[in-house]
Each structure stands twice: as C-alpha cells, then as structure tokens.
Amino acid sequence: MSNASGLAGAAIAQAPARVRSGGSGMRRFMRQRSTIALLMCLPLILMIALLIVYPAIYAIYLSLMNKKMTRFVGLGNFTFLLRRDTFQLVLFQSCLFAITAVVLKAVIGFILAHLMHNIPSRNQRIWRGLLLVPWVIPLAMSTLTWWWMFDPTYSAFNWVLNQFGFKSIPWLGVGWTARFCTIAVNVWYGTPFFMIMYLAALKSVPEQLYEAAAIDGANAVQKLFLVTLPMMRNIISITVLFSLIVTFADFDIVRILTAGGPQDLTHVFATYAFQVGIQSGDIPLGASVSLFMLPILAVAAYFVLRGVNRRSREMAA
Numbered sequence: 001m002s003n004a005s006g007l008a009g010a011a012i013a014q015a016p017a018r019v020r021s022g023g024s025g026m027r028r029f030m031r032q033r034s035t036i037a038l039l040m041c042l043p044l045i046l047m048i049a050l051l052i053v054y055p056a057i058y059a060i061y062l063s064l065m066n067k068k069m070t071r072f073v074g075l076g077n078f079t080f081l082l083r084r085d086t087f088q089l090v091l092f093q094s095c096l097f098a099i100t101a102v103v104l105k106a107v108i109g110f111i112l113a114h115l116m117h118n119i120p121s122r123n124q125r126i127w128r129g130l131l132l133v134p135w136v137i138p139l140a141m142s143t144l145t146w147w148w149m150f151d152p153t154y155s156a157f158n159w160v161l162n163q164f165g166f167k168s169i170p171w172l173g174v175g176w177t178a179r180f181c182t183i184a185v186n187v188w189y190g191t192p193f194f195m196i197m198y199l200a201a202l203k204s205v206p207e208q209l210y211e212a213a214a215i216d217g218a219n220a221v222q223k224l225f226l227v228t229l230p231m232m233r234n235i236i237s238i239t240v241l242f243s244l245i246v247t248f249a250d251f252d253i254v255r256i257l258t259a260g261g262p263q264d265l266t267h268v269f270a271t272y273a274f275q276v277g278i279q280s281g282d283i284p285l286g287a288s289v290s291l292f293m294l295p296i297l298a299v300a301a302y303f304v305l306r307g308v309n310r311r312s313r314e315m316a317a
Contacts, residue, residue, distance in 0.1 A: 059291060060287075062283055064077070065284045067284060067285065077288035078288050086264050087272070090267045095296075097186070098248045101186040102240055105187050105243060106243075108187065108191045109194025109197075110198050116131075116195065116199050117202045134191070135192035143253050147172075150171035152170055175262060175265035178262060182253055185257065190243060190246075198232065201232045201235040205228060205231045210223055234308050234312065237304045241301060244300055248269065248293050248296070250268060251271060251274070254266055255270075269290060273286045276289055
C-alpha cells in the first residue's frame, strides 16, 4: 500500500511538470518563424484554394461530362474539338497571338529599358511615369479607345490616311489586318511591364563588369551580348513566361475589338471558350477549350524554369 501510494504521489507531482513542458513546447512551436509565416500566409492559401484550385478542378470535371452534364464522356469533348476546323483555327490563332505579342513586348521593352537606363535620374522618373500609363489604364477602357480608332466610319487612322490621299482600311474587317490590330493593342498594353522589369534588372548589373569589359576592349554591342544579356537571362525568362501565361488567357482585347471575327479568324482560347460555353450553352465544351492552354503552358513553364534553375546553380557554384 505504501509503495502504491508513493507511486501515485510521484505521478501527481510529475503531472504539472508534463503540462508545463507541453505548454512550453507549444509556445516554442508557435514562436518558430516557419509557423508564423504559415499562419500569416494561411488566408492567402485559403483564397488561392477557393478561387483558383477549386475552379480548376471543377473545370476538369466539367470537361469530362456531356453537354447536359448528366453523363461521363471522358476525353470525348477534346477529340471532338480537335476534329473541328474552327478549333484548329483557334489553336493556330492563340499561338500566333501569344508568341508574336510576347516577342514584340520583350524586344520593345528591352529597348525602352536600355534607353531609360541612360537618361538622368530626374528626367527618368518623368519618362518612366509616362511610359507606364498604358499599363495603368484599365484594359477595357483603353481597348474601347483603340476600337474607336479602328472603327471603319470614325477611324482616326483612316482620317489621317485620307488626308494624304490614301483609301480607308477596314482594320477590323479583314482577317490578317484584324489579327495585326489585336496583337498591336496587346503589345501597346504589355510593353511597359517588360520595360519596368528590365529596367530594374539593368540597374542591378554591377558597373565593375562594364568597366572590366571596357578595359578588355569591348565595344557597346559586345558589352550588350557578353555582360548585359547574360546577367539578365533569368529575369528575361521569368518575365517572358509570366507574360506568355497572361497573353494566352487574354480575353478583353479580342472580345472588345473583334469578338472573334471576322469569320472566327481572331478567336483565342478565352474568347472561343466564352462563345462555346456561355453564349452557346455548352459549358463542358467551353471548359475543354479553356483547358487546352494547360499542356502548352506547362511545357513552356517546364523548359523556362529548368533553364532558370540550371543557370542559378551555375552561378552559385
């Protein structure tokens, strides 16, 4: 009896110590930086899960259903789309629109960033603010202005052409001309983003590298290809990838300017998915159209990010 009571007393005495130890362990866990970071990011994680992950999973589910959403058809919607001439045209137009626009934005943005980098600081702030205006204005509003300038009746461009004796051009009424117009508006809108990213990258390049290249006898072109571009490769890759994703999903420009016309020659994935899924009432088929962007962007992201990781390891080594 005495031994049993002694053991019970020892257990009772140790219980508060265990409670205190557990409490201190919990406090240590809550004070860890990783825990604090997780708790601070938790609202954003929940928002991403609610607004991005769940709709994406639901879109995949819808794409596997029939038009009435009553029967599972597997990949039937995708095979049906690939056999349609209109969707093949949409696939070609989407790739043409995105790749051409991104290349032009990257080239023009790099040129503007290089010119901006050589302007004195006071004037640079003024020009930088002016060149950011296209990116700051709401896209729908600026696209409506472009639509007015391309309008066949009240076109400002045609008025200028008429003043010099040239005939009016149906800017949005002919296939390749309409494609050029949609690409031009996208380039006008997205170039300032490239410019500001490349300008930040240019300012991070150490001046000592240019001085060493000058000592070795390098001219301006050699400095560009041997110093500037190698130091900017990662930011160029990430910027191009981000812009490619956004441009593939572009909706406002094509929808406002041409609504996919003439004769479906300017449709991209987003506008065609809207036409098929919302206007025609075939939501599963519209979801299938939108999901065709996924493998294209996944392949592009894989190669771009693999190159970025490889170059980062080389620089660290």
